[in-house]
Amino acid sequence: MINSISKVLDELEIQSTLEKSRKKDVLHEDRMLAITKETGELINMILRLKNAKNMLEVGMSTGYSTIWCAEVIAEQSGKIITIEQNPSKIKRAKENFQRAGVMDTVIIKEGLAMQILTEFSLHQKYKDFFDFVLIDADKENVIEYFDLIFPMISIGGVIVTDNMLYPEQFRQDMKKFSEHLKDNPKLHTITSPIGNGEEITIKLK
Template sequence: MRIQVDVNEALQDYVADISLREPDLLQELRIRTSELPLALMQISPEQGQFISLLVKATGARRALEVGVFTGYSLLSTALALPEGGSVVALDISEEWSAMARDFAERAGVADRIDLRIGDARTSLDALLLEEGAAGSFDFVFIDADKENYEAYFEAALKLLRTGGLIVVDNVLWHGAVLDETQQDSETTALRAFNAKVRDDKRVDLSVLPYADGLTFAVKR
C-alpha cells in the first residue's frame, strides 16, 4: 500500500520546528535574498540542510555547483566540507554571485570556494580540460537554467568519480511536467531530461517529490 502524506503549510512548519538547524549567517542570507525580485530561485533552508547532510554523508571533499544565485546552497555545501575540501561554483551573474562571495568570506569558507562567472557550459568545458579534473569530483549540485540540464549532467558525469553523487533540483517544475498544455522551453527541457536520466544506465537513480523535485544519480 502506498501512503502519501499531504505536506500542508502546518506540517511543513512542524518539520522545520523539529529538524531545522539553520546557522544565523544562512538565515541572514535567506532573509536578504527573500527581498529580491528573483527570490523564488533560492532553495529552502530545509533543502540547504539536506545538501549539507549529503555532503557529509558521502564524505565529499571536492564538490561542483552549477547555478549559485546568492549562494545559499553554495554556503551550505562549503560549510559541510571537511578541512581541505573545495567547491567549484559556476554562475552567469556577477551581481548575485557578489552576495555569495560576501557571505562566504563572513562564514570563513571563502578559501574553499572557486567561483567562476560566465556561461556554465563554457566553464564546464574549461574545467574538463584541466589536468586531473575528470573523475575527481565527489558531489555535484545542479540548479541552473533548465534548458541546459542535459549538457550540465553530461559534463558532471565526466567530472564525477565512480560512486560520486549528482543532485539535480526542480525536476518536477511545480507539477508543470505533467501538464501537456505547458510547452515552454524550460518545461519541455525538463521532460526530456527526466526521460533521458530514467534510461541512463551509467547511473543509479532515485527521484523524490521533495521541494520542487530532486533527482539523485550515483555514477556507476
Template sequence: MNQIRSVLARLERQSLLEKARKVDVVSERRMLAITPETARFYHRLLRGIGAKKILELGTSSGYSALWFADAIMQNANPKIITIEGNPTKIEMARANFEAAGVSHIIQIRQGQILDILQKMPKKPTFDFVLIDADKENVTEYFDLVLSMTRIGGIIATDNVLLPRKYQKFMRKYTNHIRQNRHVVTGTIPLGYGQEITIRIS
C-alpha cells in the same frame, strides 16, 4: 561554523520576506535557491559520504554553497567550485561567503556554464555535483559533469518537479539519464523535486 549559520539564517529570512512579497527586490537580486528542507537534506548527505570536492552549477546568492561548506569544512582539503554568469549574483555570493568565513574553500567561476565546463579537465574529481542553473541546457550539463564525478559520487538536480514551466526540459532530462548505463537515478519529492543520480561505472 557559527558564522556560516548566521549568514544562512539571514538568507532564509530574506527569502521568506521575498516570497511573502514583504520586500521589493529587483529580479537580479532575488533569492533563487534550493529550499531550506532540501539544503538540510544535502547537508546530511554530504556528511554521510564524507564529501571533499563539490561542483555547483548556478551560484545565485550562495545559499546552497554555504550549506555545502558547512558540511565539508571538517574534511581534509575541502573545495567547492561554483559557476555563475550573473555579475550581480556573484557579488552577492562573494559577500556572503566572506561574511561566513568560507571564501578560502569556495572558488567562483564567472561565465557561461557550458563554456566553463567544456574547458575543465574530464577527470573524476568531484564527490558531489549540484545542477541548479538554466533548465534549457540541463541535459548537456549532465553529460559534461558525469566524467568529472567519481564512481560512487552523486549528481543532484533541482527543479525536477516544480515549477511547472520547466517540465518540458526536466522530462527530457530524466528520460536521458535513465538510459545511461553508468548511473542509477531516482526522483525525491523534496523541495522543488530532486533527481539523485549516482555514478556506478
C-alpha cells in the same frame, strides 16, 4: 553548526521567503532563486555521508546552497568550485561567504556554465574528480550540463539536480532530463519530492 554559518543561512532564508512570497519586490535578475532549507539539509547530509572533498556547483546565485555545502566541505579541507554568470550576485555571494567564514573553501568561476564546463571537460585533472555536484542554473541546458559533468564525477559520486517538480514552468525541460537519465546503465537515479524536487543520481562502476 558553526554560529557564523547558521546566522548567514537564517538571514538568507528570511530573504528568500520574502522574495518567494512576493512580499518584497525584487527584480528577476536580482532574485536569489535559492534551494529550500530542506534541500540544503539533504545535500549537507549527502556530503557528510560521502566525506566529500571535491564539489562542483552550477548556479551559485548569492551563495545560499554553497554555504550549506561549505560547512561540510571545509571540515574535509576540500573545495567547492562554483559557477555563476551574474556579477552582482557574485558580489553578494562573496559578502555572504565572508560573513559565514567559508571564503577559503569556495572557488568562484565567473561566466557561462557551458563554456566553463566545456573547458573543465578538456582537463585530464577533472576526470573522475568531483565527489558531488549540484546542478541549479538555467534549465534548458540541463542535459548538456549533465553530459559534460558525468565523466568528471568519481565512481560513487552524486549529482543532485534541483527543480525537477517545481516551478511548473520548468516541468517540460526536467521531464526531458528524466527521460535522458532513464535506462543509462552507468547510473542509478531517483526523483525525491524534497524541496522543489531533487534528482539524486549516483555514478556506478
